[in-house]
Amino acid sequence: MVMTGQRAQSILVIEDDEDTAEMVCTLLETAGYEAASVGNGGVALDEIAMMSPDLVLLDIHLPDMNGLEILKKVRSHSFLPMIVMSGFERDRDRVVALEAGADDFMSKPFSPDELVARVKALLRRVDWMPKPETQLTVRKLELNLPRRQATINGKRLSLTPIEYNILLTLMRHAGKVITHDDLLQAVWGDSYRGDYSVLRVNVSRLRQKLEENPRRPAYIVTVPGRGYWMPIGR
Numbered sequence: 254m255v256m257t258g259q260r261a262q263s264i265l266v267i268e269d270d271e272d273t274a275e276m277v278c279t280l281l282e283t284a285g286y287e288a289a290s291v292g293n294g295g296v297a298l299d300e301i302a303m304m305s306p307d308l309v310l311l312d313i314h315l316p317d318m319n320g321l322e323i324l325k326k327v328r329s330h331s332f333l334p335m336i337v338m339s340g341f342e343r344d345r346d347r348v349v350a351l352e353a354g355a356d357d358f359m360s361k362p363f364s365p366d367e368l369v370a371r372v373k374a375l376l377r378r379v380d381w382m383p384k385p386e387t388q389l390t391v392r393k394l395e396l397n398l399p400r401r402q403a404t405i406n407g408k409r410l411s412l413t414p415i416e417y418n419i420l421l422t423l424m425r426h427a428g429k430v431i432t433h434d435d436l437l438q439a440v441w442g443d444s445y446r447g448d449y450s451v452l453r454v455n456v457s458r459l460r461q462k463l464e465e466n467p468r469r470p471a472y473i474v475t476v477p478g479r480g481y482w483m484p485i486g487r
Contacts, residue, residue, distance in 0.1 A: 280365050297315075419436065426482075
């Protein structure tokens with residue numbers, strides 16, 4: 254049995270094909286893991302929240318939602334290791350999955366030995382990795398990542414998910430200029446590249462909540478023609 258502390262490591266298989274799901278679960282259990290499977294995205298998200306698995310194997314093509322939607326939802330609040338599986342071998346699918354936050358990608362059909370080997374390798378890397386960040390601090394501004402909460406001078410800010418993600422991106426790159434397109438891609442994805450109006454509107458709203466004087470911002474500073482930056486000290 255593969256153990257984490259005093260318990261067996263658990264893996265959730267998100268796969269709508271029952272034969273494939275059963276085969277994968279059997280492989281994993283034979284290798285010493287606990288395995289469970291679900292066949293649609295809605296149930297999968299609930300199971301991830303309740304089960305807190307050590308790793309997820311995720312099929313892209315599910316009956317109720319695209320697997321990449323699940324991946325993005327999970328990645329918005331968790332570093333849970335995830336391997337995406339797809340019946341297509343297109344390079345674009347692999348790139349999109351990895352850019353969306355997948356830790357690895359496997360094309361179907363796959364070798365049983367390779368599947369188990371990749372699961373072991375990913376879990377081994379996670380065990381050796383430093384603990385993920387839980388808090389970011391820039392001067393009097395603090396971001397609690399597990400709770401997705403921001404405070405300034407000890408006062409909690411009421412942020413929309415978009416505003417939170419803008420703040421998260423700027424704080425992670427504090428002291429550096431983030432271009433308009435890089436910020437758009439980090440928060441909205443490729444489809445909004447070049448749409449600076451949606452960025453300006455949301456930055457303006459965020460400044461109203463964050464800055465003492467939104468017209469003379471101290472935390473989100475405009476760099477004309479380039480983007481924004483968050484000074485580390487002022």
